[in-house]
Amino acid sequence: MRTHFRKRWYLFIPLIFVAIAAFGYVTMWLWNSLLPDLFHLPVITFWQSVGLLVLTRLLFGSHGNPHHHMSGHWRNNLREKWQNMTPEERENFVHHFHNHPHFGKCCDKDSDSGACTSDKNTGSEPK
DSSP states (O other), X not given: OHHHHHHTGXXXXXXXXXXXXXXXXXXXXXXXXXXXHHHOOOOOOHHHHHHHHHHHHHHHOXXXXXXXXXXXXXXXXXXXXXXXXXXXXXXXXXXXXXXXXXTSOOOOBXXXXXXXXXXXXXXXXXX
């Protein structure tokens, strides 16, 4: 079955062009029907919408790997490190992960107690 598709890979080329054209026209239609009225942006052409799709793919796309932020090598490396940790090291890792400003709660630490100052009662009542 696999060799059958290898022999006829060229049949998918027109499908790729049809998909690019369809996404380009949908993007152009959505842009031209919404953004000029909402944000006073200019109307774009088909080729500008295709360029916009390419640009967003380059900036935000996964480049062929839908889980590029958790690639196999990185995930396996982290799993191996986790398995080699002692229970105290695991607890310390989880504690630091949850208090990291990008991954966990963003709070200011009190230098004396090490507790989050946002957790303390500041004396003001909620509105």
